[in-house]
Amino acid sequence: MNERALAVAGARGVIKRYFDHLPVGPATPIVTLDEGDTPLIYSARLSEECDADVWLKWDGLNPTGSFKDRGMTVAISKALEEGSNAVLCASTGNTSASAAAYAARAGMICAVLIPSGNVALGKLAQALIHGARVIEIDGNFDEALGLSQEMARSHPITLVNSVNPYRIEGQKTAAFEIVEALGRAPDMHLMPVGNAGNITAYWRGYTEAHAAGWIRELPAMIGWQAGGAAPIVTGKVVKDPKTIATAIRIGNPASWNGATEAARLSGGSIGSVRDKEILESYRSLAAEGIFVELAAAAGVAGLRQMHAQGRIQHGATIVCVLTGHGLKDPDWAVATAPRPPRVAAEAGPILRSLDLA
C-alpha cells in the first residue's frame, strides 16, 4: 500500500495500530483488511445471571469472520517481506479462510491441504472464492500438517498454520484492545481452547501490557476445551477427538505448553465443557443478538459452569472471547429451529399465528 492510500485509510488494522509492539519494521509491506478493533460488548444478560460484569470480545467481526485474521495479517506481511510468493496451510476451517483472503490481498498463491474424505466443502467456501488452491490428500489432518511443514522447509513456501510464530504475535493485539477498552485488565479472562495458540497469544498480550505499565493486575486465564477433545484437561493426547464444536476438535494442541503456562502463571485453569453446555450458550448468546459459531460459545459455557459451581466472585470483571461468527456454520442454527408455520397470505391468520391477534 502506498503512503497516500495509508493516509486516506488512517491507522487501521492491527499492524498499523500496534506497530511498535509487533515484529515488523519500515520495510514490512503491510497486508491488511482492517482487522481487529472489534467490539467489547457488555452482556446485561450474563452479568445478571452471574452477578458480575461480563464483557464479550466479539472477534467474529473480523474480516473473514474469526480472530485468525489478527495473526494472518502479520504472517502474510512477513512472508511477503521475506520474499515468499506462496503460503501453505493444512486446514478445513477458519485458518484456510483467513489465509486465502490475506494471500489474495497480497497477490500471493495460497495452497490449502485438506484430509481426504468427509470434508464438508461448504466450510471451504471462503478459501475457494478467494482463489486458494485446495488439494485433498490421501491422509488425515496430522499427515496434512506434517507434509505442509516438510514442504515449507524445503521450498520457498511459507507455512501459515498456528506454528507460524507471527500468528501468535498478531493475535496478542486482542488483549491490548481489551485493556484499552476497560482501562484495566479483567479479573477473569475466559476463552475456547483448540490448538491453544490464541490463549498463548492473549497471555502474551496481557503480560506485555503489564510490562508496559498499561495495567496493574493480570487476569486469571481460564481456557475451555470441549469434553470429547480435552487433552490439556486430562493430560493425555486424544486420538479421536469428538465435539460438535469443530474449531476446537483438537486432540494434540500445537501450543499445549503455552496454555498450561498461561493458566499456571495467572492463577487460572483449563477446564472442559460438554457439547450440551456449548449448545446452550450458543443459543443464549443468539437470544442476546450475537450469532457465534459453536466453538466460540465454549468460553461462555465455561462461565456458566463456574457460576453454577459458585466459583464467580460477586462483581468480578469478566471477559469472554467469542472467536468466530455463526454464519460460518449455519447448519446448527437451522437444524435446531422449528419449521416456519405456513398460513394464508392474510393479516388475520398471520397475527393469530404470532399470538398477536
Ligand SMILES: *Cc1c(COP(=O)(O)O)cnc(C)c1O
Ligand atoms: C481457531 C479457533 C479456535 C481455537 O483457537 P486455538 O488458537 O486453536 O486455541 C476457537 N474458535 C474459533 C472460532 C477458531 O477459529
